[in-house]
Amino acid sequence: MSASSSSKPILGISACLLGNTVRYNGGHKESRLCSRTLSDHFDFVAVCPEVAIGLGTPREPIRLVGDPASPRAVGSVQPDRDVTLPLAEYGGRMAGELGSICGYIFMQKSPSCGLERVKVYQQGGKPSEPAGRGIYAAAFCARHPNLPVEEDGRLNDPVLRENFISRVFAYAAWQQLQVDGISRHRLLSFHARYKYLLLAHNPLQYKALGQLLGSMGRQDVAELAPRYFGALMAALKNCATRGSHSNVLQHLSGHLKQSLSRDEKIEVTQLIEQYRHGIVPLVVPLTLLKHHFRQHPDPYVAGQVYLQPHPENLGLRNAL
Structure with a gap:
């Protein structure tokens, strides 16, 4: 889901x-x-x-x-x-x-x-x-x-509200994965979609969970999957900051470095910095990045839950 x-x-x-x-x-x-x-x-x-x-x-x-x-x-x-x-x-x-x-x-x-x-x-x-x-x-x-x-x-509190709703939809997605059946391929695909959201919430666990799944070939996926999900949910409970969001926005912009003009790159960088310093909300640089990715599609980025972890009309990122 x-x-x-x-x-x-x-x-x-x-x-x-x-x-x-x-x-x-x-x-x-x-x-x-x-x-x-x-x-x-x-x-x-x-x-x-x-x-x-x-x-x-x-x-x-x-x-x-x-x-x-x-x-x-x-x-x-x-x-x-x-x-x-x-x-x-x-x-x-x-x-x-x-x-x-x-x-x-x-x-x-x-x-x-x-x-x-x-x-x-x-x-x-x-x-x-x-x-x-x-x-x-x-x-x-x-x-x-x-x-x-x-x-x-x-x-x-808008930060706590956005964090809770993001976790709810992550939990719902895991429930759907369990219904579909957890395989090695599906678990890796699930993790790939949540990488940038995880990076925003807990950079240390971002690395640790990547290492955990890197050892999956030597473990039973039925035993590994619950451990992975428990660690993921614990990591997502950590509220993302302007600094960690800015880091993810910069990672996203890196996927556009071959596609944007010099002026477009400057505009993206400026908005990310304005967000980092509290001048504009998260939705502003994120909307610009989404616009560029519509013009220059990237399959990996398109699959990232970070771009829309919850319905846009909730407006949860307008106050972050």
Whole structure:
């Protein structure tokens, strides 16, 4: 599956973020980014683990208590009501049922769904430094370590939003590769398409993964492929910078050195430098390069996911 595929990738999402009235107070936390923008490009599976385990709406809120590294979820009014095990078991169950999703957007700071920085209360009612993780989210993510996950609030940051969506489409492409069947040739072709995106996100892993696949002839591809993909997803989680993007743009322009006039080369170089110094967004030099590659096609460059890792009309690179 690619960013241009007609079928939408599927995302898990905390139900309250879609406007469902499932919160403890009978309200919701609708995210317009999710419900009105991302919904055009993704299908959502909405989940509220607290409702799913039988807690009503409205209900007594729960909170995390105890050791921040291994907290318990209990009632905030009736602390003897411990729902840690039901939430964890439901997280494991849903991890098995939602095998087709390509990512998950969790409700931040939630004792069930928060990914990080959740308050964990100590004796006397005072919270520790926000360092906990929601019980459901922890159980779910433990079963899917490579799955792109993010909290709704962090998606307001354009760099984090673009990074998450890029990883979602990479995950979807890997799922399609698994459906097609992973062979040595297909794995090498997959890696070739992701080289420049990988270079932008993590230059060191760009080299390491190339070396890993270089030794593939001596290894079982069925054993190597999961290792490769785990390392790829970890590398892509690293946010690309203006410097690393500029490096990739220069690599791309190198494919045009025999095709462009002197003035065209100067223009490309100037725009890359303007981007590097924060004068123009990434979309500006990238659009010019795409224009030149339409005039001077290059099969290797045409296959690079970096040129369009997600739908253009999301405008994710307009703010980078």
